[in-house]
Amino acid sequence: MYSIMILDNSEVELVMMQKALEKDYNITAMNNSKQALARLNKATIMPDIVIMDVVLQGVSGFEVLTRLMTGEKTKNVRVIMVSGDKDASTEIEAYRLGACDFVKKPVSMQILKKRVEMQVELLEGKKKMGSFSSQLQQSMAAAGQNTLKLEYFIIGVITDLITVKDTYAGMSALAVSRYMGLILREMLMSGINYGIDPADFELIILSSQLHDMGKIGIPDYILQKTGKYTDEEFELMKRHTILAANAIQKYSYLIPNTKFLNFTYQMARFHHERYDGGGYPDHLMGVNIPILARILSVADTYDALVSTRSYKQSKTHEQAYNIITQAAGLQFDPTVVSAFQRAHADIYEMSRQLEAMEMQHRQQQVSVKSMTQMPPNQSGV
Structure with a gap:
Protein backbone atom coordinates (compact mmCIF):
# COMPACT_ATOMS: atom_id res chain seq x y z
CA MET A 1 0.00 0.00 0.00
CA TYR A 2 1.33 3.42 -0.93
CA SER A 3 1.98 5.97 1.82
CA ILE A 4 0.86 9.62 1.79
CA MET A 5 1.77 12.51 4.07
CA ILE A 6 -0.79 15.34 4.22
CA LEU A 7 0.25 18.80 5.45
CA ASP A 8 -2.45 21.46 5.91
CA ASN A 9 -3.13 24.30 8.33
CA SER A 10 -6.87 23.68 8.28
CA GLU A 11 -7.90 20.88 10.64
CA VAL A 12 -11.17 20.55 8.75
CA GLU A 13 -9.48 20.06 5.36
CA LEU A 14 -6.86 17.82 6.94
CA VAL A 15 -9.51 15.47 8.33
CA MET A 16 -11.51 15.52 5.10
CA MET A 17 -8.48 14.60 2.99
CA GLN A 18 -7.43 11.91 5.44
CA LYS A 19 -10.89 10.30 5.44
CA ALA A 20 -11.09 10.46 1.64
CA LEU A 21 -7.79 8.61 1.20
CA GLU A 22 -7.24 6.40 4.25
CA LYS A 23 -9.15 3.44 2.85
CA ASP A 24 -6.66 2.97 0.02
CA TYR A 25 -3.42 4.44 1.41
CA ASN A 26 -1.37 4.69 4.59
CA ILE A 27 -1.95 8.28 5.71
CA THR A 28 0.11 10.54 7.96
CA ALA A 29 -1.70 13.84 8.61
CA MET A 30 0.14 16.84 10.09
CA ASN A 31 -0.51 20.57 10.44
CA ASN A 32 3.01 21.78 11.29
CA SER A 33 5.65 21.83 8.57
CA LYS A 34 8.65 22.00 10.94
CA GLN A 35 7.49 18.85 12.69
CA ALA A 36 6.87 17.21 9.34
CA LEU A 37 10.40 18.03 8.12
CA ALA A 38 11.87 16.72 11.38
CA ARG A 39 9.93 13.50 10.95
CA LEU A 40 11.10 13.09 7.36
CA ASN A 41 14.72 13.72 8.35
CA LYS A 42 14.57 10.89 10.87
CA ALA A 43 12.61 8.49 8.66
CA THR A 44 14.31 5.66 6.79
CA ILE A 45 11.35 5.14 4.46
CA MET A 46 9.89 8.18 2.73
CA PRO A 47 6.19 8.67 1.89
CA ASP A 48 5.43 8.00 -1.76
CA ILE A 49 3.30 11.14 -2.07
CA VAL A 50 3.11 14.39 -0.10
CA ILE A 51 -0.02 16.55 -0.32
CA MET A 52 0.49 19.99 1.20
CA ASP A 53 -0.87 23.50 1.31
CA VAL A 54 1.22 26.41 0.08
CA VAL A 55 0.50 28.20 3.39
CA LEU A 56 1.70 26.21 6.41
CA GLN A 57 2.55 26.76 10.07
CA GLY A 58 6.30 26.95 10.64
CA VAL A 59 7.86 26.72 7.19
CA SER A 60 6.01 27.72 4.01
CA GLY A 61 4.83 25.06 1.59
CA PHE A 62 7.20 26.30 -1.12
CA GLU A 63 10.15 26.10 1.29
CA VAL A 64 9.18 22.54 2.23
CA LEU A 65 8.82 21.68 -1.46
CA THR A 66 12.28 23.08 -2.20
CA ARG A 67 13.82 21.04 0.62
CA LEU A 68 12.07 17.89 -0.54
CA MET A 69 13.19 18.30 -4.15
CA THR A 70 16.81 19.01 -3.19
CA GLY A 71 17.12 16.40 -0.43
CA GLU A 72 18.90 13.18 -1.31
CA LYS A 73 16.33 11.03 0.50
CA THR A 74 13.26 12.97 -0.60
CA LYS A 75 13.97 14.14 -4.16
CA ASN A 76 11.83 11.36 -5.68
CA VAL A 77 8.76 12.01 -3.53
CA ARG A 78 5.72 13.01 -5.60
CA VAL A 79 4.34 16.32 -4.28
CA ILE A 80 0.80 17.60 -4.86
CA MET A 81 0.39 21.24 -3.80
CA VAL A 82 -2.97 22.71 -2.76
CA SER A 83 -3.83 26.39 -2.48
CA GLY A 84 -6.73 28.79 -2.25
CA ASP A 85 -4.73 31.44 -4.11
CA LYS A 86 -6.43 32.14 -7.43
CA ASP A 87 -3.32 33.83 -8.87
CA ALA A 88 -1.87 31.63 -11.63
CA SER A 89 1.65 32.62 -10.58
CA THR A 90 1.28 30.48 -7.45
CA GLU A 91 0.58 27.39 -9.53
CA ILE A 92 3.42 28.17 -11.93
CA GLU A 93 5.83 28.57 -9.01
CA ALA A 94 4.72 25.22 -7.57
CA TYR A 95 5.51 23.42 -10.83
CA ARG A 96 8.78 25.32 -11.20
CA LEU A 97 9.93 24.13 -7.79
CA GLY A 98 9.15 20.51 -8.64
CA ALA A 99 5.53 19.79 -7.72
CA CYS A 100 3.96 17.11 -9.87
CA ASP A 101 0.39 18.41 -9.53
CA PHE A 102 -1.62 21.34 -8.17
CA VAL A 103 -5.14 21.29 -6.71
CA LYS A 104 -7.11 24.46 -5.98
CA LYS A 105 -9.02 25.04 -2.75
CA PRO A 106 -11.68 24.39 -1.72
CA VAL A 107 -10.46 20.87 -2.44
CA SER A 108 -12.91 18.51 -4.11
CA MET A 109 -12.24 15.10 -2.55
CA GLN A 110 -13.27 13.42 -5.78
CA ILE A 111 -10.72 15.42 -7.75
CA LEU A 112 -8.04 14.86 -5.12
CA LYS A 113 -8.56 11.09 -5.18
CA LYS A 114 -8.27 11.10 -8.97
CA ARG A 115 -5.06 13.15 -8.86
CA VAL A 116 -3.58 10.77 -6.30
CA GLU A 117 -4.58 7.79 -8.45
CA MET A 118 -2.74 9.38 -11.37
CA GLN A 119 0.44 9.68 -9.31
CA VAL A 120 0.12 6.08 -8.16
Whole structure:
Protein backbone atom coordinates (compact mmCIF):
# COMPACT_ATOMS: atom_id res chain seq x y z
CA MET A 1 0.00 0.00 0.00
CA TYR A 2 1.33 3.42 -0.93
CA SER A 3 1.98 5.97 1.82
CA ILE A 4 0.86 9.62 1.79
CA MET A 5 1.77 12.51 4.07
CA ILE A 6 -0.79 15.34 4.22
CA LEU A 7 0.25 18.80 5.45
CA ASP A 8 -2.45 21.46 5.91
CA ASN A 9 -3.13 24.30 8.33
CA SER A 10 -6.87 23.68 8.28
CA GLU A 11 -7.90 20.88 10.64
CA VAL A 12 -11.17 20.55 8.75
CA GLU A 13 -9.48 20.06 5.36
CA LEU A 14 -6.86 17.82 6.94
CA VAL A 15 -9.51 15.47 8.33
CA MET A 16 -11.51 15.52 5.10
CA MET A 17 -8.48 14.60 2.99
CA GLN A 18 -7.43 11.91 5.44
CA LYS A 19 -10.89 10.30 5.44
CA ALA A 20 -11.09 10.46 1.64
CA LEU A 21 -7.79 8.61 1.20
CA GLU A 22 -7.24 6.40 4.25
CA LYS A 23 -9.15 3.44 2.85
CA ASP A 24 -6.66 2.97 0.02
CA TYR A 25 -3.42 4.44 1.41
CA ASN A 26 -1.37 4.69 4.59
CA ILE A 27 -1.95 8.28 5.71
CA THR A 28 0.11 10.54 7.96
CA ALA A 29 -1.70 13.84 8.61
CA MET A 30 0.14 16.84 10.09
CA ASN A 31 -0.51 20.57 10.44
CA ASN A 32 3.01 21.78 11.29
CA SER A 33 5.65 21.83 8.57
CA LYS A 34 8.65 22.00 10.94
CA GLN A 35 7.49 18.85 12.69
CA ALA A 36 6.87 17.21 9.34
CA LEU A 37 10.40 18.03 8.12
CA ALA A 38 11.87 16.72 11.38
CA ARG A 39 9.93 13.50 10.95
CA LEU A 40 11.10 13.09 7.36
CA ASN A 41 14.72 13.72 8.35
CA LYS A 42 14.57 10.89 10.87
CA ALA A 43 12.61 8.49 8.66
CA THR A 44 14.31 5.66 6.79
CA ILE A 45 11.35 5.14 4.46
CA MET A 46 9.89 8.18 2.73
CA PRO A 47 6.19 8.67 1.89
CA ASP A 48 5.43 8.00 -1.76
CA ILE A 49 3.30 11.14 -2.07
CA VAL A 50 3.11 14.39 -0.10
CA ILE A 51 -0.02 16.55 -0.32
CA MET A 52 0.49 19.99 1.20
CA ASP A 53 -0.87 23.50 1.31
CA VAL A 54 1.22 26.41 0.08
CA VAL A 55 0.50 28.20 3.39
CA LEU A 56 1.70 26.21 6.41
CA GLN A 57 2.55 26.76 10.07
CA GLY A 58 6.30 26.95 10.64
CA VAL A 59 7.86 26.72 7.19
CA SER A 60 6.01 27.72 4.01
CA GLY A 61 4.83 25.06 1.59
CA PHE A 62 7.20 26.30 -1.12
CA GLU A 63 10.15 26.10 1.29
CA VAL A 64 9.18 22.54 2.23
CA LEU A 65 8.82 21.68 -1.46
CA THR A 66 12.28 23.08 -2.20
CA ARG A 67 13.82 21.04 0.62
CA LEU A 68 12.07 17.89 -0.54
CA MET A 69 13.19 18.30 -4.15
CA THR A 70 16.81 19.01 -3.19
CA GLY A 71 17.12 16.40 -0.43
CA GLU A 72 18.90 13.18 -1.31
CA LYS A 73 16.33 11.03 0.50
CA THR A 74 13.26 12.97 -0.60
CA LYS A 75 13.97 14.14 -4.16
CA ASN A 76 11.83 11.36 -5.68
CA VAL A 77 8.76 12.01 -3.53
CA ARG A 78 5.72 13.01 -5.60
CA VAL A 79 4.34 16.32 -4.28
CA ILE A 80 0.80 17.60 -4.86
CA MET A 81 0.39 21.24 -3.80
CA VAL A 82 -2.97 22.71 -2.76
CA SER A 83 -3.83 26.39 -2.48
CA GLY A 84 -6.73 28.79 -2.25
CA ASP A 85 -4.73 31.44 -4.11
CA LYS A 86 -6.43 32.14 -7.43
CA ASP A 87 -3.32 33.83 -8.87
CA ALA A 88 -1.87 31.63 -11.63
CA SER A 89 1.65 32.62 -10.58
CA THR A 90 1.28 30.48 -7.45
CA GLU A 91 0.58 27.39 -9.53
CA ILE A 92 3.42 28.17 -11.93
CA GLU A 93 5.83 28.57 -9.01
CA ALA A 94 4.72 25.22 -7.57
CA TYR A 95 5.51 23.42 -10.83
CA ARG A 96 8.78 25.32 -11.20
CA LEU A 97 9.93 24.13 -7.79
CA GLY A 98 9.15 20.51 -8.64
CA ALA A 99 5.53 19.79 -7.72
CA CYS A 100 3.96 17.11 -9.87
CA ASP A 101 0.39 18.41 -9.53
CA PHE A 102 -1.62 21.34 -8.17
CA VAL A 103 -5.14 21.29 -6.71
CA LYS A 104 -7.11 24.46 -5.98
CA LYS A 105 -9.02 25.04 -2.75
CA PRO A 106 -11.68 24.39 -1.72
CA VAL A 107 -10.46 20.87 -2.44
CA SER A 108 -12.91 18.51 -4.11
CA MET A 109 -12.24 15.10 -2.55
CA GLN A 110 -13.27 13.42 -5.78
CA ILE A 111 -10.72 15.42 -7.75
CA LEU A 112 -8.04 14.86 -5.12
CA LYS A 113 -8.56 11.09 -5.18
CA LYS A 114 -8.27 11.10 -8.97
CA ARG A 115 -5.06 13.15 -8.86
CA VAL A 116 -3.58 10.77 -6.30
CA GLU A 117 -4.58 7.79 -8.45
CA MET A 118 -2.74 9.38 -11.37
CA GLN A 119 0.44 9.68 -9.31
CA VAL A 120 0.12 6.08 -8.16
CA GLU A 121 -0.19 4.94 -11.77
CA LEU A 122 3.00 6.84 -12.59
CA LEU A 123 4.76 5.30 -9.59
CA GLU A 124 3.67 1.85 -10.75
CA GLY A 125 5.11 2.55 -14.17
CA LYS A 126 8.35 3.78 -12.62
CA LYS A 127 8.59 0.56 -10.61
CA LYS A 128 8.24 -1.48 -13.77
CA MET A 129 10.98 0.55 -15.40
CA GLY A 130 13.25 0.28 -12.36
CA SER A 131 12.92 -3.48 -12.03
CA PHE A 132 13.59 -3.77 -15.70
CA SER A 133 16.87 -1.79 -15.74
CA SER A 134 19.13 -4.67 -14.65
CA GLN A 135 17.67 -6.89 -17.34
CA LEU A 136 18.17 -4.10 -19.83
CA GLN A 137 21.85 -3.74 -18.90
CA GLN A 138 22.47 -7.47 -19.36
CA SER A 139 20.72 -7.52 -22.67
CA MET A 140 22.70 -4.56 -23.99
CA ALA A 141 25.64 -6.95 -24.29
CA ALA A 142 23.52 -9.57 -26.04
CA ALA A 143 22.31 -9.65 -29.64
CA GLY A 144 21.08 -6.37 -31.11
CA GLN A 145 17.63 -7.82 -31.73
CA ASN A 146 17.14 -8.56 -28.04
CA THR A 147 18.15 -5.01 -27.16
CA LEU A 148 15.64 -3.69 -29.66
CA LYS A 149 12.88 -5.72 -28.00
CA LEU A 150 13.75 -4.16 -24.65
CA GLU A 151 13.60 -0.70 -26.15
CA TYR A 152 10.16 -1.54 -27.57
CA PHE A 153 9.17 -2.50 -24.04
CA ILE A 154 10.35 0.84 -22.64
CA ILE A 155 8.47 2.73 -25.33
CA GLY A 156 5.32 0.69 -24.72
CA VAL A 157 5.35 1.38 -20.98
CA ILE A 158 5.99 5.11 -21.32
CA THR A 159 3.49 5.56 -24.16
CA ASP A 160 0.80 3.81 -22.12
CA LEU A 161 1.51 6.12 -19.18
CA ILE A 162 1.25 9.20 -21.39
CA THR A 163 -1.99 7.90 -22.92
CA VAL A 164 -3.53 7.72 -19.43
CA LYS A 165 -3.29 11.52 -19.40
CA ASP A 166 -3.60 12.29 -23.13
CA THR A 167 -5.81 9.90 -25.10
CA TYR A 168 -4.37 10.98 -28.45
CA ALA A 169 -0.75 10.44 -27.43
CA GLY A 170 -0.36 6.79 -28.45
CA MET A 171 -1.62 7.19 -32.02
CA SER A 172 0.20 10.50 -32.41
CA ALA A 173 3.53 9.00 -31.30
CA LEU A 174 3.15 6.23 -33.87
CA ALA A 175 2.15 8.64 -36.64
CA VAL A 176 5.01 11.06 -35.99
CA SER A 177 7.53 8.21 -36.02
CA ARG A 178 6.19 6.96 -39.38
CA TYR A 179 6.33 10.41 -40.98
CA MET A 180 9.82 10.97 -39.61
CA GLY A 181 10.91 7.64 -41.07
CA LEU A 182 9.77 8.66 -44.53
CA ILE A 183 11.53 12.04 -44.35
CA LEU A 184 14.74 10.52 -42.96
CA ARG A 185 14.72 7.78 -45.58
CA GLU A 186 14.48 10.41 -48.31
CA MET A 187 17.40 12.33 -46.84
CA LEU A 188 19.58 9.22 -46.55
CA MET A 189 18.75 8.15 -50.11
CA SER A 190 19.75 11.62 -51.32
CA GLY A 191 23.08 11.44 -49.50
CA ILE A 192 22.13 14.27 -47.13
CA ASN A 193 22.63 12.61 -43.78
CA TYR A 194 24.32 15.17 -41.48
CA GLY A 195 26.41 12.33 -40.09
CA ILE A 196 23.46 10.02 -39.41
CA ASP A 197 24.47 6.36 -39.72
CA PRO A 198 21.90 4.52 -41.91
CA ALA A 199 22.39 1.52 -39.63
CA ASP A 200 20.69 3.53 -36.86
CA PHE A 201 17.54 4.15 -38.91
CA GLU A 202 15.25 1.76 -37.01
CA LEU A 203 16.56 2.84 -33.61
CA ILE A 204 16.03 6.53 -34.47
CA ILE A 205 12.44 5.92 -35.55
CA LEU A 206 11.84 3.88 -32.43
CA SER A 207 13.28 6.60 -30.19
CA SER A 208 11.15 9.27 -31.86
CA GLN A 209 8.01 7.76 -30.31
CA LEU A 210 9.14 9.10 -26.94
CA HIS A 211 9.48 12.72 -28.02
CA ASP A 212 6.47 13.78 -25.91
CA MET A 213 7.23 11.62 -22.87
CA GLY A 214 7.55 14.76 -20.73
CA LYS A 215 3.79 15.26 -20.97
CA ILE A 216 3.51 12.72 -18.15
CA GLY A 217 4.47 15.61 -15.88
CA ILE A 218 2.02 18.16 -17.29
CA PRO A 219 -1.27 18.75 -15.41
CA ASP A 220 -4.31 16.98 -16.84
CA TYR A 221 -6.36 20.15 -17.23
CA ILE A 222 -3.75 21.53 -19.62
CA LEU A 223 -3.36 18.36 -21.70
CA GLN A 224 -7.12 17.97 -21.99
CA LYS A 225 -8.00 21.61 -22.56
CA THR A 226 -9.91 22.18 -25.80
CA GLY A 227 -9.54 25.96 -25.97
CA LYS A 228 -6.56 28.22 -26.42
CA TYR A 229 -3.94 28.18 -23.66
CA THR A 230 -3.43 31.23 -21.49
CA ASP A 231 0.14 32.55 -21.33
CA GLU A 232 0.60 30.85 -17.96
CA GLU A 233 -0.76 27.53 -19.23
CA PHE A 234 1.48 27.65 -22.29
CA GLU A 235 4.51 28.22 -20.06
CA LEU A 236 3.57 25.10 -18.11
CA MET A 237 3.01 23.12 -21.31
CA LYS A 238 6.44 24.06 -22.62
CA ARG A 239 8.00 22.32 -19.62
CA HIS A 240 7.37 18.88 -21.16
CA THR A 241 10.61 19.22 -23.13
CA ILE A 242 12.68 19.92 -20.02
CA LEU A 243 10.88 17.29 -17.93
CA ALA A 244 11.72 14.60 -20.47
CA ALA A 245 15.34 15.69 -20.86
CA ASN A 246 15.87 15.85 -17.09
CA ALA A 247 14.39 12.39 -16.59
CA ILE A 248 16.64 10.87 -19.26
CA GLN A 249 19.72 12.55 -17.79
CA LYS A 250 18.78 11.48 -14.28
CA TYR A 251 18.65 7.77 -15.11
CA SER A 252 21.14 7.59 -17.97
CA TYR A 253 23.77 6.19 -15.61
CA LEU A 254 21.88 2.88 -15.69
CA ILE A 255 22.67 2.41 -19.38
CA PRO A 256 25.42 4.92 -20.21
CA ASN A 257 26.64 5.78 -23.70
CA THR A 258 23.68 4.28 -25.52
CA LYS A 259 22.44 5.60 -28.83
CA PHE A 260 18.86 4.93 -27.80
CA LEU A 261 19.00 7.40 -24.89
CA ASN A 262 21.04 9.90 -26.88
CA PHE A 263 18.54 9.91 -29.75
CA THR A 264 15.58 10.10 -27.35
CA TYR A 265 17.12 12.99 -25.43
CA GLN A 266 17.79 15.03 -28.58
CA MET A 267 14.26 14.65 -29.90
CA ALA A 268 12.46 15.06 -26.57
CA ARG A 269 14.30 18.23 -25.58
CA PHE A 270 14.72 20.03 -28.89
CA HIS A 271 11.72 19.15 -31.11
CA HIS A 272 10.05 22.52 -30.39
CA GLU A 273 13.09 24.59 -31.32
CA ARG A 274 12.69 26.74 -34.44
CA TYR A 275 15.22 27.15 -37.22
CA ASP A 276 15.04 30.95 -36.78
CA GLY A 277 15.76 30.71 -33.05
CA GLY A 278 12.24 31.50 -31.87
CA GLY A 279 11.48 28.11 -30.35
CA TYR A 280 11.92 26.57 -26.91
CA PRO A 281 13.31 25.56 -24.45
CA ASP A 282 16.84 26.73 -25.37
CA HIS A 283 16.16 29.11 -28.30
CA LEU A 284 18.66 27.26 -30.50
CA MET A 285 19.04 28.37 -34.11
CA GLY A 286 19.82 26.68 -37.42
CA VAL A 287 22.27 23.78 -37.38
CA ASN A 288 22.77 24.23 -33.63
CA ILE A 289 19.51 22.31 -33.30
CA PRO A 290 20.29 18.56 -33.47
CA ILE A 291 19.37 17.17 -36.88
CA LEU A 292 17.03 14.51 -35.47
CA ALA A 293 15.03 17.23 -33.71
CA ARG A 294 14.90 19.28 -36.93
CA ILE A 295 13.46 16.30 -38.80
CA LEU A 296 11.04 15.42 -36.00
CA SER A 297 9.79 19.01 -35.88
CA VAL A 298 8.50 18.74 -39.45
CA ALA A 299 6.95 15.30 -38.84
CA ASP A 300 5.32 16.43 -35.59
CA THR A 301 3.88 19.57 -37.19
CA TYR A 302 2.48 17.61 -40.13
CA ASP A 303 0.77 15.17 -37.76
CA ALA A 304 -0.70 18.04 -35.71
CA LEU A 305 -2.05 19.68 -38.86
CA VAL A 306 -3.71 16.64 -40.46
CA SER A 307 -5.08 15.09 -37.24
CA THR A 308 -8.69 15.60 -36.20
CA ARG A 309 -9.19 16.35 -32.53
CA SER A 310 -12.22 17.19 -30.39
CA TYR A 311 -11.10 20.82 -30.33
CA LYS A 312 -10.10 21.32 -33.98
CA GLN A 313 -10.71 20.27 -37.56
CA SER A 314 -7.90 18.68 -39.51
CA LYS A 315 -6.11 20.34 -42.42
CA THR A 316 -5.93 18.58 -45.77
CA HIS A 317 -2.63 17.12 -46.90
CA GLU A 318 -2.29 19.93 -49.43
CA GLN A 319 -2.89 22.59 -46.77
CA ALA A 320 -0.36 21.00 -44.43
CA TYR A 321 2.13 20.73 -47.30
CA ASN A 322 1.78 24.44 -48.06
CA ILE A 323 2.06 25.51 -44.41
CA ILE A 324 5.27 23.52 -43.92
CA THR A 325 6.71 24.71 -47.24
CA GLN A 326 6.09 28.35 -46.34
CA ALA A 327 7.82 27.86 -42.98
CA ALA A 328 11.11 26.66 -44.54
CA GLY A 329 13.96 28.76 -43.18
CA LEU A 330 11.70 30.15 -40.45
CA GLN A 331 10.34 27.31 -38.35
CA PHE A 332 12.02 24.47 -40.24
CA ASP A 333 15.37 23.51 -41.75
CA PRO A 334 15.02 24.10 -45.53
CA THR A 335 16.93 20.87 -46.26
CA VAL A 336 14.46 18.86 -44.18
CA VAL A 337 11.51 20.61 -45.83
CA SER A 338 12.94 19.67 -49.25
CA ALA A 339 13.08 16.02 -48.17
CA PHE A 340 9.49 16.32 -46.89
CA GLN A 341 8.42 17.69 -50.27
CA ARG A 342 10.08 14.82 -52.14
CA ALA A 343 8.49 12.26 -49.83
CA HIS A 344 5.08 13.93 -49.59
CA ALA A 345 3.23 11.35 -51.72
CA ASP A 346 4.36 8.53 -49.41
CA ILE A 347 3.58 10.69 -46.39
CA TYR A 348 0.05 11.32 -47.68
CA GLU A 349 -0.49 7.59 -48.22
CA MET A 350 0.80 6.87 -44.73
CA SER A 351 -1.57 9.48 -43.26
CA ARG A 352 -4.52 7.75 -44.93
CA GLN A 353 -3.48 4.38 -43.50
CA LEU A 354 -3.08 5.85 -40.03
CA GLU A 355 -6.45 7.61 -40.29
CA ALA A 356 -8.09 4.28 -41.13
CA MET A 357 -6.37 2.65 -38.15
CA GLU A 358 -7.55 5.41 -35.82
CA MET A 359 -11.11 5.20 -37.14
CA GLN A 360 -11.13 1.44 -36.61
CA HIS A 361 -9.83 1.94 -33.07
CA ARG A 362 -12.57 4.47 -32.30
CA GLN A 363 -15.26 2.13 -33.64
CA GLN A 364 -13.95 -0.65 -31.42
CA GLN A 365 -14.07 1.66 -28.41
CA VAL A 366 -17.65 2.70 -29.20
CA SER A 367 -18.61 -0.96 -29.65
CA VAL A 368 -17.11 -1.97 -26.31
CA LYS A 369 -18.73 1.02 -24.58
CA SER A 370 -22.17 0.23 -26.02
CA MET A 371 -21.88 -3.41 -24.93
CA THR A 372 -20.95 -2.46 -21.37
CA GLN A 373 -23.85 0.01 -21.18
CA MET A 374 -26.48 -2.35 -22.65
CA PRO A 375 -29.31 -3.15 -20.17
CA PRO A 376 -29.42 -6.84 -19.12
CA ASN A 377 -32.80 -7.46 -20.77
CA GLN A 378 -31.40 -6.34 -24.14
CA SER A 379 -28.19 -8.35 -24.05
CA GLY A 380 -29.73 -11.41 -25.67
CA VAL A 381 -28.77 -13.63 -22.70
